Amino acid sequence: MLIYYKSCSATGITEEECGKHTYKSVRPLLKYIHQIKEEIENNNNIVGSKDKEIKQLREKLNQRNELVIEELRAQNEFYRKTIKELTRNVLLIKEEMGKLSSNAFKIQDYEKQLEKQKKINNAKDQQINEVKNEIGNCAKKLKSCKEQPVCTDCSHFADAPGIHKIIPNYDPVDVLCDSVTAGPGWTVIQQRINGKEDFDRKWVSYRSGFGNFDGDFFLGLEKIHRLTRARPHELYIHMEGFDGIIKYYRYDQFAISGEDDQYRLITLGKGEGNATGDFLRFHVNEKFTTYDRDNDSHDFVNCAIYHGGGWWHKHCSYRYELQQFNETN
Ligand SMILES: [Ca+2]
Known part of the structure; x- marks a missing residue:
């Protein structure tokens, strides 16, 4: 005897066909399976959506990476040029330092010469100050001399005859002044x-x-x-x-x-x-x-x-005032 098992589904037709047998017992299972299938489909949809989102994010990430890489390249080029410029400047600085080093000895010589010149200048300044002081003293003496009347002859001592020092030109001379014999201010x-x-x-x-x-x-x-x-x-x-x-x-x-x-x-x-x-x-x-x-x-x-005495003699016959003193003079 052959038995043909006709599978049952959760559709209404099957339910009608299989309702008489086991449908009633498997129906919940079939519903559950159907729900699982729907959930799987939903999950598949979600996964597809997520994959799409992941793909978009990857594309954005790639774009971002490309920008970053480009920026890094630009920075790298800038640094490379900067390093090249700095290297050139370092060479120039080294060259200048070499020149400065060679000039350092000259500068030391100049400094020594300058120090020596300073000493000479100080000595000259001191001499100048000494001369200025001397000039100042001379000026004071000159002012004092100008303030003091120069007595060139006995007329300055008309009221005080006697022995005085006069300065007829530049050297002082002691003289006897007389204001009685012939009037005031005579020099004897x-x-x-x-x-x-x-x-x-x-x-x-x-x-x-x-x-x-x-x-x-x-x-x-x-x-x-x-x-x-x-x-x-x-x-x-x-x-x-x-x-x-x-x-x-x-x-x-x-x-x-x-x-x-x-x-x-x-x-x-x-x-x-x-x-x-x-x-x-x-x-x-x-x-x-x-x-x-x-x-x-x-x-x-x-x-x-x-x-017998000195005189402006022409001949020897005339009298004069410097011959020997006797009762006939
Ligand atoms: Ca003579």
Whole structure:
């Protein structure tokens, strides 16, 4: 006996065909299987959707990777160029450092020279300061000198006759000032009041002067020359005899030359007085003569020896004021 089993399905027809047999017992199973099949289909759909999403993400990722790679390439190129530039700069720096190194010795030499020059400059600055100080001191002295009146002759001591120091030109000279004999401010170049001084002297003695201001003296040819050269001078000759009679003669211009011209009597100017005759004028333009230096005009005689005293002798016959002091002078 053959039995044909006709399978049953969950469809309505099968249900009708198989309802009489086992359909009732397998029906839930068939439903469950059907649900499983639907779920599997749904899951397959979901998987397909996920695969599609994964594919899209992969494409995005690939695109992103390509961008990153491109950016990295660009950066790599930039760094490569930068490294190349830096390398070139390093070479240049090395080259410059080499030059600097070679110049370092020169710089050291320059620094040594500069240090030496600084010392020289400091020394010069010190010298300049010393000179400035000296100039300042000189300026103070000059100002002090300007503020002090320079007494060039006895006129500055008209109210205080006596011994004073005057500066006729540049060297000071001690002189005896007289404001009684002929008025104020006269300089005494010769004085004979007691006969104690010997006037029969050598040339050097007449040149330098001799005697004392409180007695007989001669101021000296060199000083008289400096006085009369510095400014115009008058000459006043005052003579008082042992009988008390006073004679005088006054000349308005008196000057003698220097030693190189033997202290020649250059001029007397105009003269006037109560003495007998203008005896001194005879001697104008004569050189000074002493017993050891004959400058007079006498061809055979030294008048200083003849008369016993220095003078501007022309001949030996005229009286003068430097011969030996006796009761006839
Ligand atoms: Ca002579």
